[in-house]
Amino acid sequence: MPAEKLTKKRLIQLIILFFILLTAFSYKxxxxxxxxxxxxIQGEK
Numbered sequence: 001m002p003a004e005k006l007t008k009k010r011l012i013q014l015i016i017l018f019f020i021l022l023t024a025f026s027y028k029x030x031x032x033x034x035x036x037x038x039x040x041i042q043g044e045k
Contacts, residue, residue: 004010
């Protein structure tokens with residue numbers, strides 16, 4: 001299968017997709033740590 005040329009439009013699509021995935025990963029990581037902190041606070045009481 002021949003490789004496609006990386007056009008400007010395709011590069012923009014890849015960058016946008018990268019930022020969407022990075023944002024989703026960061027959000028889930030932040031949400032996970034927030035849940036852990038609230039469980040620790042509840043456990044200390």
